[in-house]
Amino acid sequence: MKIKIDKNLCIGCGSCVSVCEDCFELTDDNKACVKQDNQCNCDDECIKQVVDICPVNAIEVENNK
Ligand code: SF4
Numbered sequence: 001m002k003i004k005i006d007k008n009l010c011i012g013c014g015s016c017v018s019v020c021e022d023c024f025e026l027t028d029d030n031k032a033c034v035k036q037d038n039q040c041n042c043d044d045e046c047i048k049q050v051v052d053i054c055p056v057n058a059i060e061v062e063n064n065k
Pocket of ligand 1: 058
């Protein structure tokens with residue numbers, strides 16, 4: 001599973017970070033990014049929650065299972 005964030009859409013609200021601090025962080029320019037050292041074992045439900053919580057639909061998931 002690959003998570004992508006469209007930084008042009010992201011408004012830096014931090015909602016995705018509050019759902020999963022292991023996966024997401026806010027950068028200095030106040031945009032969300034997926035942590036490079038992502039140690040999170042998010043399940044589908046968690047990912048769905050993050051996608052749903054983003055107010056601007058900036059989070060995309062490619063499911064390449
Ligand atoms: Fe950006 Fe969406 Fe995360 Fe908010 S929830 S910080 S808009 S990616």
